[in-house]
Amino acid sequence: AQSVTQLDSQVPVFEEAPVELRCNYSSSVSVYLFWYVQYPNQGLQLLLKYLSGSTLVKGINGFEAEFNKSQTSFHLRKPSVHISDTAEYFCAVSVIGGSQGNLIFGKGTKLSVKP
Amino acid sequence: GAVVSQHPSWVICKSGTSVKIECRSLDFQATTMFWYRQFPKQSLMLMATSNEGSKATYEQGVEKDKFLINHASLTLSTLTVTSAHPEDSSFYICSARVSQGAYQPQHFGDGTRLSIL
Numbered sequence: 001a002q003s004v005t006q007l008d009s010q011v012p013v014f015e016e017a018p019v020e021l022r023c024n025y026s027s028s029v030s031v032y033l034f035w036y037v038q039y040p041n042q043g044l045q046l047l048l049k050y051l052s053g054s055t056l057v058k059g060i061n062g063f064e065a066e067f068n069k070s071q072t073s074f075h076l077r078k079p080s081v082h083i084s085d086t087a088e089y090f091c092a093v094s095v096i097g098g099s100q101g102n103l104i105f106g107k108g109t110k111l112s113v114k115p
Numbered sequence: 116g117a118v119v120s121q122h123p124s125w126v127i128c129k130s131g132t133s134v135k136i137e138c139r140s141l142d143f144q145a146t147t148m149f150w151y152r153q154f155p156k157q158s159l160m161l162m163a164t165s166n167e168g169s170k171a172t173y174e175q176g177v178e179k180d181k182f183l184i185n186h187a188s189l190t191l192s193t194l195t196v197t198s199a200h201p202e203d204s205s206f207y208i209c210s211a212r213v214s215q216g217a218y219q220p221q222h223f224g225d226g227t228r229l230s231i232l
Contacts, residue, residue: 032218043208043223051218105158
């Protein structure tokens with residue numbers, strides 16, 4: 001079975017500061033990795049995904065994430081955050097070759113950007 | 116591209132009524148659609164997976180007769196909460212995917228907030 005752990009439930013940060021949202025996963029088989037963002041009362045929007053190749057993945061809104069296989073991590077980073085980045089962020093995995101390709105989500109990290 | 120529309124966005128109804136939620140892929144054909152439930156300040160819980168033209172696959176613990184899912188076309192899936200009760204109040208989110216490949220990202224609707232009085 002697969003599981004996703006997001007180590008921080010809440011991350012407060014000041015505007016223009018850097019931020020890192022941590023994600024670790026557990027799986028006995030290879031997985032694809034995703035980060036999604038959810039704004040209040042909305043669905044989820046894909047930020048970025050890791051399928052293969054370069055371990056540093058760049059996404060939308062200036063976010064990037066690095067896949068570390070040995071540490072089974074996929075941390076999300078942004079060098080300078082804006083107020084508009086305030087949202088809930090979810091890390092997710094899906095099993096490579098899985099019949100349905102279901103996503104397994106972490107519990108989410110609420111990013112609060114303060115002026 | 117890859118827009119998923121979910122309707123209604125908010126519904127309030129009396130206990131015992133049935134509620135239908137629609138999920139449409141507007142600019143692509145979705146072979147697979149997913150239905151999630153999200154409790155306040157928690158992650159998404161997968162309820163069921165539906166492939167066009169076949170019966171939905173429900174996750175363990177989800178009542179099939181309570182949550183009826185229909186995926187009649189490549190652009191439309193519906194979730195009907197039958198005889199809804201206050202404990203069914205939640206945020207329901209659908210997603211759609213172009214193909215069955217796990218590498219394909221899921222595209223999410225904006226969710227439906229269901230409140231049962």
